[in-house]
Amino acid sequence: MTLYEKIKALYPQLEDKDFMDTIRLQNDSDGKGDYIAKWEHPTLAKPTQEQLA
Amino acid sequence: MSQVIIAGDTSGTITLQAPAVSGSTTLTLPAATGTVMVSGNMPAFSAYANNSQTISAGTFTKVQVNTEEFDTNSNYDNATNYRFTPTVAGYYQVNGQTNATSTSTLTRIIPAIYKNGSGYKYGTDITATDARSSVSSLVYLNGSTDYIEYYVLLSGTGTLSTAITAVLDNYFQAAMIRSA
Numbered sequence: 001m002t003l004y005e006k007i008k009a010l011y012p013q014l015e016d017k018d019f020m021d022t023i024r025l026q027n028d029s030d031g032k033g034d035y036i037a038k039w040e041h042p043t044l045a046k047p048t049q050e051q052l053a
Numbered sequence: 054m055s056q057v058i059i060a061g062d063t064s065g066t067i068t069l070q071a072p073a074v075s076g077s078t079t080l081t082l083p084a085a086t087g088t089v090m091v092s093g094n095m096p097a098f099s100a101y102a103n104n105s106q107t108i109s110a111g112t113f114t115k116v117q118v119n120t121e122e123f124d125t126n127s128n129y130d131n132a133t134n135y136r137f138t139p140t141v142a143g144y145y146q147v148n149g150q151t152n153a154t155s156t157s158t159l160t161r162i163i164p165a166i167y168k169n170g171s172g173y174k175y176g177t178d179i180t181a182t183d184a185r186s187s188v189s190s191l192v193y194l195n196g197s198t199d200y201i202e203y204y205v206l207l208s209g210t211g212t213l214s215t216a217i218t219a220v221l222d223n224y225f226q227a228a229m230i231r232s233a
Binding site: 002003004005008016019020024025026027028029030034037 | 112
């Protein structure tokens with residue numbers, strides 16, 4: 001399951017546009033994988049490592 | 054003035070002179086200060102991604118644009134960081150395009166120019182299946198530490214990836230258009 005899928009499972013109310021504006025998942029193609037580069041959602045808390053494990 | 058003559062001599066001096074003909078023979082250069090740019094000191098590159106790259110949905114991913122068509126000043130890293138770090142300060146025209154596909158359904162493509170590791174400009178937000186989208190922007194780069202990279206966000210189901218028609222529509226380019 002990708003990071004995006006984990007976050008969508010945690011917060012199913014998130015829409016595509018949220019991942020363009022208030023949330024930015026990123027992969028720098030450096031072998032380190034996907035990560036949360038920005039989380040500025042007005043109501044939903046940034047997931048913890050435990051939630052994403 | 055009907056023509057401009059560029060004349061060189063054996064001392065290495067090149068003189069730009071107006072022809073001695075009747076009428077206007079005055080060549081006027083603008084009073085603005087700055088550096089005269091010629092093709093030899095204006096970096097430009099063009100590269101394409103010579104492979105298909107799998108991308109996680111909803112995730113801005115750096116596109117590994119790995120095959121150079123030209124790189125006039127050796128400022129584009131096509132092997133490790135896939136970034137353009139020009140050594141001449143100025144304003145650059147930057148272009149990028151991605152053709153993407155999915156094993157199931159592709160619903161969105163957003164290409165993006167990144168500057169110094171952060172999103173700088175988004176391209177056209179395409180919401181279609183098996184489509185392409187591009188981004189174009191002017192970017193100031195300081196000629197030392199500033200760099201640009203090309204990212205893309207895909208959405209949909211199934212395995213999402215950039216398509217293999219790379220030389221035609223998975224590319225990243227930049228060219229200096231004026232000095233700082």
